[in-house]
Amino acid sequence: MKKRLILLLSVLLLVPSIVFAAKDIVIEINGKAIKSEQxxxxxxGRTLVPIRFISKALNYEVEWDDDDREVEIENDDAKKGEVEKVTLKIGEKRAKIEIEDGEDRYIDLEVAPAIRNDRTYVPLRFVSETFGHNVDWNNDTRTVIINTVK
Known part of the structure; x- marks a missing residue:
């Protein structure tokens, strides 16, 4: 009886922490909170977001290649020396970076892009910083803070 009571109390103590751990992540761009459908x-340890949501918020174009399971994020306003395009492949921890009038390069990622709920999710910090934006994380409020440089 005593073991059951201890087990029950342990479970009851864990339930609130599980519920509170599910708090949504807030994303701010230049001080304004933006919200995604997903x-x-x-x-x-990395924040992933639906690619179309973040690309639209940062004014980039997105192309999806269903055959290769790749997503391309393109900056149509790239100037010489700036990142023009980023290509990510689902499940791969390597990204291709294309520089306007420069050489392509490859970057290793800490987490691979994935498909969840029929959406392509990409690492938010990687995409934002690759295009030159500043990214910060506030752990207390679970907020990603992006400040654009353009």
Whole structure:
């Protein structure tokens, strides 16, 4: 009887922490909170967001290649030396970066893009910083803060 009571109390103590841990991640761009139809997720300590949502918010174009399961994020306003295009492949921890009038390069990622709920999720910090934006994280409020430089 005593073991059951201890087990029950342990479970009851854990339930609130599980509920509170599910608090949505807030994303701010230049001080303004933006909201996606699908929530951001945390994978291996990295925030992933639906690619169309963040690309639209940062004014980039997105192309999806269903055959290769690749997504391209393009900055049509790239100037010489700036990132023009980023290509990410679902499940791969490597991204291709194309520089306007420069050489392509490859970057290793800490977490691979993924498909969740029929949406392509990409690492938010990587995409934002690759295009030159500043990114910060407020752990107390679970907020990603992006400040654009353009």
């Amino acid at each position: 929530p951001a997720i945390i994978d291996n």
